[in-house]
Amino acid sequence: MSADAATEPGYSASEMMIAASARGLAGVRNCFVGVGLPNIVCNLAQRTVAPGLQLVYESGVFGARPERLPLSIGDPTLATGSTAVTSMFELFAYYLQAGLIDVAFLGAAQIDRFGNINTTVIGEYATPKVRLPGSGGACEIAIHARRILVIMRQGQRSFVDRLDFRTSPGHSGDPAHDAARGWWGSGPTSVVTDLGTYGFDEATGEMTLATTHPGVTLERVRESMGWEPAVAPGLGETPPPTTEELRLIREELDPGGAYTR
Amino acid sequence: MSADAATEPGYSASEMMIAASARGLAGVRNCFVGVGLPNIVCNLAQRTVAPGLQLVYESGVFGARPERLPLSIGDPTLATGSTAVTSMFELFAYYLQAGLIDVAFLGAAQIDRFGNINTTVIGEYATPKVRLPGSGGACEIAIHARRILVIMRQGQRSFVDRLDFRTSPGHSGDPAHDAARGWWGSGPTSVVTDLGTYGFDEATGEMTLATTHPGVTLERVRESMGWEPAVAPGLGETPPPTTEELRLIREELDPGGAYTR
Amino acid sequence: MSKVATMQEAVRDLVRDGDTVAIEGFTHLICFAAGHEIIRQRKRDLTLARMTPDVIYDQMIGAGVARKLIFSWLGNPGVGSLHAVRRRIEDADPEPLEIEEYSHFGMVCRYVAGASNLPFFPIRSYYESDIPSVNPNIVPMTSPYADGTEVYVVPPLRPDVAIVHAQRADVNGDAQIWGLLGCQKEAAFAAERVIVVVEEIVDEAVIRRDPNRTVIPGVAVDAVVAEPFGCHPSFAQGYYDRDNAFYLDWDRIAREPASLDAWLEEWVYGLESHRDYVEKWGAAHWDALRPAPALSGEVDYGRYA
Amino acid sequence: MSKVATMQEAVRDLVRDGDTVAIEGFTHLICFAAGHEIIRQRKRDLTLARMTPDVIYDQMIGAGVARKLIFSWLGNPGVGSLHAVRRRIEDADPEPLEIEEYSHFGMVCRYVAGASNLPFFPIRSYYESDIPSVNPNIVPMTSPYADGTEVYVVPPLRPDVAIVHAQRADVNGDAQIWGLLGCQKEAAFAAERVIVVVEEIVDEAVIRRDPNRTVIPGVAVDAVVAEPFGCHPSFAQGYYDRDNAFYLDWDRIAREPASLDAWLEEWVYGLESHRDYVEKWGAAHWDALRPAPALSGEVDYGRYA
Numbered sequence A, B: 001m002s003a004d005a006a007t008e009p010g011y012s013a014s015e016m017m018i019a020a021s022a023r024g025l026a027g028v029r030n031c032f033v034g035v036g037l038p039n040i041v042c043n044l045a046q047r048t049v050a051p052g053l054q055l056v057y058e059s060g061v062f063g064a065r066p067e068r069l070p071l072s073i074g075d076p077t078l079a080t081g082s083t084a085v086t087s088m089f090e091l092f093a094y095y096l097q098a099g100l101i102d103v104a105f106l107g108a109a110q111i112d113r114f115g116n117i118n119t120t121v122i123g124e125y126a127t128p129k130v131r132l133p134g135s136g137g138a139c140e141i142a143i144h145a146r147r148i149l150v151i152m153r154q155g156q157r158s159f160v161d162r163l164d165f166r167t168s169p170g171h172s173g174d175p176a177h178d179a180a181r182g183w184w185g186s187g188p189t190s191v192v193t194d195l196g197t198y199g200f201d202e203a204t205g206e207m208t209l210a211t212t213h214p215g216v217t218l219e220r221v222r223e224s225m226g227w228e229p230a231v232a233p234g235l236g237e238t239p240p241p242t243t244e245e246l247r248l249i250r251e252e253l254d255p256g257g258a259y260t261r
Numbered sequence C, D: 001m002s003k004v005a006t007m008q009e010a011v012r013d014l015v016r017d018g019d020t021v022a023i024e025g026f027t028h029l030i031c032f033a034a035g036h037e038i039i040r041q042r043k044r045d046l047t048l049a050r051m052t053p054d055v056i057y058d059q060m061i062g063a064g065v066a067r068k069l070i071f072s073w074l075g076n077p078g079v080g081s082l083h084a085v086r087r088r089i090e091d092a093d094p095e096p097l098e099i100e101e102y103s104h105f106g107m108v109c110r111y112v113a114g115a116s117n118l119p120f121f122p123i124r125s126y127y128e129s130d131i132p133s134v135n136p137n138i139v140p141m142t143s144p145y146a147d148g149t150e151v152y153v154v155p156p157l158r159p160d161v162a163i164v165h166a167q168r169a170d171v172n173g174d175a176q177i178w179g180l181l182g183c184q185k186e187a188a189f190a191a192e193r194v195i196v197v198v199e200e201i202v203d204e205a206v207i208r209r210d211p212n213r214t215v216i217p218g219v220a221v222d223a224v225v226a227e228p229f230g231c232h233p234s235f236a237q238g239y240y241d242r243d244n245a246f247y248l249d250w251d252r253i254a255r256e257p258a259s260l261d262a263w264l265e266e267w268v269y270g271l272e273s274h275r276d277y278v279e280k281w282g283a284a285h286w287d288a289l290r291p292a293p294a295l296s297g298e299v300d301y302g303r304y305a
Helices: A013-023 A037-047 A088-096 A138-144 A175-180 A218-223 A243-253 B013-023 B037-047 B088-096 B138-144 B175-180 B218-223 B243-253 C007-014 C032-040 C054-062 C083-091 C104-115 C184-190 C204-208 C244-253 C257-269 C274-281 C283-289 D007-014 D032-040 D054-062 D083-091 D104-115 D184-190 D204-208 D244-253 D257-269 D274-281 D283-289
Strands: A030-032 A054-057 A103-106 A121-123 A128-131 A147-151 A190-192 A196-200 A207-212 A230-237 B030-032 B054-057 B103-106 B121-123 B128-131 B147-151 B190-192 B196-200 B207-212 B230-237 C020-023 C046-049 C066-071 C098-101 C121-123 C139-142 C150-154 C161-169 C193-201 C214-216 C223-226 D020-023 D046-049 D066-071 D098-101 D121-123 D139-142 D150-154 D161-169 D193-201 D214-216 D223-226
Touching (some): A013 A037, A013 A147, A013 A190, A013 A243, A037 A103, A037 A147, A037 A243, A088 A138, A088 D184, A128 C083, B013 B037, B013 B147, B037 B054, B037 B103, B037 B147, B037 B243, B088 C104, B207 B218, C007 C032, C007 C193, C007 C223, C046 C054, C054 C083, C083 C257, C104 C121, C104 C150, C104 C184, C184 C214, C244 C257, C274 C283, D007 D223, D020 D032, D032 D054, D032 D193, D032 D257, D046 D054, D054 D244, D054 D257, D083 D257, D104 D121, D104 D150, D184 D214, D244 D257, D274 D283
Parallel strands (some): A030 A054, A030 A103, A147 A190, A207 A230, B030 B054, B103 B147, B147 B190, C020 C046, C066 C098, C161 C193, C193 C223, D020 D161, D161 D193
Antiparallel strands (some): A196 A207, B121 B128, B196 B207, C121 C150, C139 C150, D139 D150
């Protein structure tokens, strides 16, 4: 229902999400890319704010130069012309677990106020209403990537007060505990949705609304989540996609509009 | 002093050791090769009793086809034209530790009656009289190769009643214990020296003289070891090197005579 | 000696009812041809292991060959759900499916432990996740060293049979792969029996010219099967592209048991072998999937004689 | 951005007195040029780690750069002893040398643990061996699973600096190796700082044409040094042969401190750089070590646009 919530004449909610997320990658060296939106986000960032960005795929590719938009993270276009192709053991052990990954994107079926993520089941694990894909690499990515960015649409069913299952750990709600964990991840640093962008409060580890997208009211945001959101003092508006960002998305990255219409 | 103990007119002690060892490889699929004599032994076996023998080197080479006699186990001639070159982690983990190695050769500075091997120190570990190379891969080879063959010259200082240091485990002296160890190696199956060949007694795990080389008396063997050896009933004589074995050794495998004169 | 066999022979002789079977390949080199032959031979009660069950396991589970699934990501990559698997898990339709679930790295480490003959493998994952609470095989362990770091360990996975697809191998089973490597090497070394399926069987000399390219050596292989286009709708780097259209179609086909059964009837049971499958798709289909060349260049090993 | 540096700069900026330094390479690709520069810059109190200390560490230890040695096999491969190292260990001549000793697989697993950020690594070795009795870092552990298998574990090895030689790399440090791989990849990923030395720096496009050949990616590399013949008397597969004659000569040179010092004076201290060393040996020497070609052949990755 919130599919086109933030749609203004001229661009779609997805295009707003992509543009806002890409700007968050300014200056980043390497990024663990997921399929779908994150894939477009990283390719857009590479063409705008992060020209040196190395694309890393859990399928074992480092420094990919995809000549087309891959449908999956294992697309053949990712291997051809990349810097290195490695076994998945080495990618997860020597790159991710060893702390070489600067930024990673995670999606979620459910997320809570502390950035804990569920991609496993809706309902009881043993008798699920909906069986979701599960962790894949998300659990270890959440733990080892030095910055975690979440990109997802928000609504009462996805922004929940209580997860049905915690697949990937976020903030604990106790920053002292988080600091003592001894892992790099330790919770998302930002969330971009179709309605706005969020950071996480240093003191409480709680998701905090930073900006709303053009045309989105605070009430609309409140109605679209399962808890009363913390709001940053001086809540801002997300700058809309620039003409150049839209051109790149529409002409180069997703000409078919598979992900962005 | 026993350097040419078994020398008869026509061939050297080394040539006898090589021929006798090579015959022990009849029908073997693959063998972990050491440098020096074992290297010549395996190449001789490949040309005689084990045409299908795959040469494996701890340096990470499987199915080597050396075009020259390598001075070291890391010689470039071993990689070129081999079946597979792998990281040493994979060679030791996926091939050796996983039980894919049928036969391996070990040498020793000291060996005891149960086939325990010392390649670490002569004297006290902290204040050694002679600092030897140490284990290299020998400790895990002794534990995981399915058959261990030892090839070495024997004498009072090498065939000892008590090792100065146990680098690689042999038989324990208690076959029930050996069987319960749960490893494949569990002690050498044969020892070939410049004086004769030995097996190991099923019931006691003790090294047992099987044959003496032509011209070697039992007394001579007794004088050349630090304990009173068990002798197989019906002690035989090692068949001397055949003309063909000698031709292969001298013309193809060690024309320089570096290892065999 | 030669290990060359037909897919029919290899599956008949090496895959047994009740086996744990791993057809590995991460998006790349998924051997659909072997999965189809297992369906055709009506194997039963299999435990299927795969990081990403993908469409091949949706087809096999829809066909009723399996009683259990071991996995780390359950979906149709880039498309959505595996409907046949979801029916089994969510509705026990037509019967329940036992599941055992890990993260990607957990699955990879299980294969590495199996390949290395290790009784367990340590991993820094699962912290503050609910996954260990639903999988008792994932257990915490503390470093015996001064740091006392907490890790989790996973047990070895040792499939009865691993089936891996490679671009090429010689008749001894020495297999070479380029492009995405996934965890095929680890799965093959971990398995009791190994079937290597290839796009082409090449002369041993081709393998020996580039030994660093060899991913699985013949010593670990029981059968070598030549099955061109054997990965379709998955892909073989440099040989043919992923058939993304089929992955999208499958979402529709698998939504209803009737349409899934009809597809199996037409494309699996109704055919003798993968050769028939290739013929049925037609030459134009394969031509459309063939990429332009992108050559690796050569390196010099040097001749040391 | 480019990480290209001279050997002088790389050793000056990245190797510090007291560091743990690993110059790895199993017989193949041992970077003597880096060892000589470390001697030339008179680094001190280093802990040197290497599976096989080889002649390079005999030279460095003879030159007095090290206080400790971590190893698994101590010898001159195919020749005999490392006399300078033995004098330090057997006679504390001219001073004692601390040692920490493993088996080959133990050393490899220490690097793998370091590269993987694991607090320990399990290994099925050391059973009924005296090695653990002289190395308290090797500790027994029991599998937490029903089998209760006993293993030993070794701690991670995380060198301050790893120096690895490769046939080629681009200016970003993406390095490709063929022939014996040893444990260079693991040592590089395990280290805090990494120097990659190469026979030649190539265009990034050469690396990207064959990404499966890349052993160490630039993301793990701090400096790239071009040093042709930098491994001599070790070898670079396809570029030059191992100088076995020198390995034999070294046995004689190192037997007496005087002759060892004289050699260092003439071949290390007396020279500005490895270029001088190459020149001093003379073109005929290098020509004699060059092998005939043995090309790998090409594979096709396919262009997917």
